Amino acid sequence: MHTFSVHAACIRGVEAQPVTVEVSFTGGIPGITLVGMADAAVNEAPARIRCALRGSGYDVPRKSIIVNLAPADMRKTGSGLDLAISISILALSGQIPIEGLDSCLFVGELSLDGYVMPVRGEVAYAMLARDCGLRLVSAHGDYPVGLPGVDMYCLRNLSSLRAGLASALDAVDAPAILSGTVGSSLDYADVKGQELAKRALAIAATGGLGLMMVGPPGSGKTMLAERMGTILPPIDEVELQEALCIHSVAGESVESLLASGRPFRCPHHSISAAGLVGGGRPVRPGEISLAHGGVLFLDELAEFPSSVLQLLRQPLESKAVRIVRADGAYVFPAHFQLLVASNPCPCGYLGDRDVSCACPPYAVARYQAKLAGPLADRIDMRIDVARPDPDLLLEGGAGASSSSLRSEVEQGMAFATWRLQHGIAVGGIDMRAIDGAQGVAGAYALDSAGYETLLAIAQRGHLTGRGIVRLCRIARTIADMQESREVGPSHVFEASMFRGRCSDAE
Secondary structure: OOEEEEEEEEEEOOEEEEEEEEEEEEOOOOEEEEEOOEOHHHHOHHHHHHHHHHHOOOOOOOOEEEEEEEOOOOOEOOOOOHHHHHHHHHHHOOOOOOOOHHHEEEOOEEOOOOEEEOOOOHHHHHHHHHHHOOEEEEOOOOOOOEOOOOOEEEOOEHHHHHHOHHHHOEEOOOOEOOOOOOOOOOOHHHOOOOHHHHHHHHHHHHHOOOEEEEOOOOOOHHHHHHOHHHOOOOOOHHHHHHHHHHHHHOOOOOHHHHHHOOOEEOOOOOOOHHHHHOEOOOOEOOHHHHOOOOEEEEOOHHHOOHHHHHHHHHHHHHOEEEEEEOOEEEEEEOOOEEEEEEOOOOOOOOOOOOOOOOOOHHHHHHHHHOOOOHHHHOOOEEEEOOOOOHHHHHHOOOOOOHHHHHHHHHHHHHHHHHHHHOOOOOOOOOHHHOOOOOHHHHHOOEOHHHHHHHHHHHHHHOOOHHHHHHHHHHHHHHHHHOOOOOEOHHHHHHHHHHHHHHHHHO
């Protein structure tokens, strides 16, 4: 043989791209030369490979070794090509049998003594192997993820390849990734005295609506947000695979995702723009993509830089992040449930019934201006969360639990699905998608009394078109939770209450 090639892959964005590793021996100065737009990590592979081959008892061919990474017009990143390059060299030099090599996708980094180490993106590589009809051969990770239709094998050391690929591989016994609803230690029954906030969270969960909670310190905003995942329905298999892929590529542990079913991300307010929406070099997903299929909670919203928050406006509308770089565009999924919490003023006690606010008026105005910008206009619901009475916390009491709220959410979602199947009203649309002849009232199936109520609220509150549509979305969700085909006055009144002070800024 003059050349030999094996299947490999590298990560681009949140997807694994196929790479063919071709090796040829030529005359010239002995050494390993890489061609095919390799980055710094890939260009360091020859040094690791030479030491790994010697450490495993193989001979490094005393020839000029040319390694081509095809396609040549795509930049190759990461250290996962080490294993494929070393296997190609060993096969071409006749030091290992070649049977079965062409049916495998090899991914792994090599240590200097020849052991195979895991790399980022195991789930992405497994999905690529499934699509290409190949077996995935890599290192044994701490938390292997079993995808349906993928044969995954572990290779521990290069030295075990002397007897052939079949005897060197260990099958990876990974658990199924979808096991239904998973129990959680968190429960809304632990939150006392916030029944109105729980109602708002159930509505937000049913309609996929964004929610802002404003209240003093200690009112329970964080506790309410942390339990949002307990009332959401079980994540479906497609969303879970996408979320696992994103976490795997980002180098995040998938253990918590497999245990809880839905991701919950709560970034600190000092986060950078690239950390929130993605970026860097190579381009990695940000927090909003890591929250895909789950909940993104922004605590202390006013402390986030305005330039960072404004980057959320486009992903909230399109449910995806598009990052353009010189080498092309990267698209990351970002379909998440947005929860936001903030104090009403710098000291946090504006409007509190027991503690007086110590902030000057200009400080309050500047602080609240951060809560009323273009991003806040895209958050559907806003509620005030007051501190509960101390006697209620001390004595305890029964309140809405996660199981009861989840039943309401599932009932509303099931009715909305039935309604859409029968052509009754519409789903989560914006003003641009509404037929002008049909109008907003017809699109959301408002009855005559509901129409008059909505018209009066819109005129009194000077609502814009976006404000009217968002009010209709909330009212339609409330009607779904009550299994009502039409939106009536009670639904509109309750929706206007949960729009809160957002309506004043429309």
